[in-house]
Amino acid sequence: MSLLVIGTVAFDAIETPFGKTDKIVGGAATFISLAASYFTSKINLVSVVGDDFPQEAIAMLQKRKVNTDGLQIKQGEKTFFWSGKYHNDMNSRDTLDTQLNVLATFDPTIPAEYQDCEFLMLGNLAPSVQHQVLDRLANRPKLVVLDTMNFWMDIALDELTSLLKRVDVLTINDEEARQLSGEYSLVKASQKILAMGPKYLIIKKGEHGALLFYNDQVFFAPALPLEEVFDPTGAGDSFAGGFIGYIAETKDISFDNMKRAVIFGSAMASFSVEKFGTERIQNLNSVEVDERVQQFIDLVQFDISLVG
């Protein structure tokens, strides 16, 4: 049994107040797979790149035990490219350039060996492609997690809405939750979104942490207060990767285990923002990960005994 990750594998060019990159390796599925690889070892990737994508980047994923048999390499075509510039507060950014390239015609094929998929992470992509992946799996996975963004709410809301009925966990950010629900209060927004299909909703608030909603229960995980947020690109995907990687390894989809998974996801996001692109989450060791999780425990742990 395995974790299937689908999403973009891409080139990014990023500008932040701290510096600027040329084309570096990015993409939702890249961050998700890398972050998940610290928790579970059977990760199958489905994505597409052009023949300009460096073999070393694929080798880097394989070194982290990510199976890339489902990564299509389109000869004579170019890899998806995104370029963006972050503002001083790091909470907002402008997209400078988007070149869909191979993504424009992406037809996801699921290798036969991937059909034992128990956990499915649908990273950010067109909802129609995310639907296709679900259609092409012989059996519905035990848990389906969907990440999406405001762009698809703008141009493909119907497909997204029908997709919501097919997933178990939805992860979006606070502004997207407001857009999708039409409610400013995140508590009200969560109620409306949970009524649209998913059993669990995770609202990511960037430097302000993340909320996990389930029925009328709510769990909050803080973001780690950092001296510098160097590059927020991929933080949400690293969060999703840590989350689903932990769930896939423990095979426990209870609310209590999802709380733990949210903390592991938050830990991976906190690493991701410390350097450009995937640099920080390529070569972590388990001691670093444990120490980081311990920082989260110390950050929120308090001891109050109420006399009932």
Added chain:
Amino acid sequence: MSLLVIGTVAFDAIETPFGKTDKIVGGAATFISLAASYFTSKINLVSVVGDDFPQEAIAMLQKRKVNTDGLQIKQGEKTFFWSGKYHNDMNSRDTLDTQLNVLATFDPTIPAEYQDCEFLMLGNLAPSVQHQVLDRLANRPKLVVLDTMNFWMDIALDELTSLLKRVDVLTINDEEARQLSGEYSLVKASQKILAMGPKYLIIKKGEHGALLFYNDQVFFAPALPLEEVFDPTGAGDSFAGGFIGYIAETKDISFDNMKRAVIFGSAMASFSVEKFGTERIQNLNSVEVDERVQQFIDLVQFDISLVG
């Protein structure tokens, strides 16, 4: 031994997306005293009002066991008045009117019976007046907590800076921490501010919770996700009141106890915003307070055992 609270007792007129009030009772010391009264019983108030201030409001404070002997009532003068309007997101507001009235000449007198002060809460006021209160106490209290705001950083920075060397705990919001330190990162800001004098720093982030810094340690308390924030006025003061009230009752100024105090403060702030002005925190019962604190425990509690 007792808790001494100094700050404004005032009239507010508030406009929010949910409605609008005429002049209602407000003021930092009012919110602080009320919030503290759920945790400790010996609260001494020092403030000033005009003869337009209603006797019923003073009786309301006394009913909560707040000693008002130090509340000066200036005949022929008017109570401090503030009027403000909140924007749709409730995170920003415009001041519509400020009438200092009795506050312009406030000379804080400390009744002899207040001299047993063990815990001092310097609510938001001119730093010169906060200095005077410290000068007029025969003995330095065991713990001095200071609340201030950006207005005093703009017009009385020198007095504020010297005051910081005389206090143990400073509570300010995130924007004020950035202004005072010149640092955007709250971690960097906290390092600079702790070097200015206070041993503990609490940075209040409104709906995004609060951070407690001490040496190189940090504790985070979330805000409770609420369906509606009805009126944010007094939330920070209610937080400070719950915090200092709990510390005064337990007489424990360790970092671990301050964490608990931050949670109790957060609970009082979460009540305060549910209705206009002091309405919600005038008549709570201990079951409601305990239930609310339990919600905070449930909100952040998770169970991760790391194998060292």
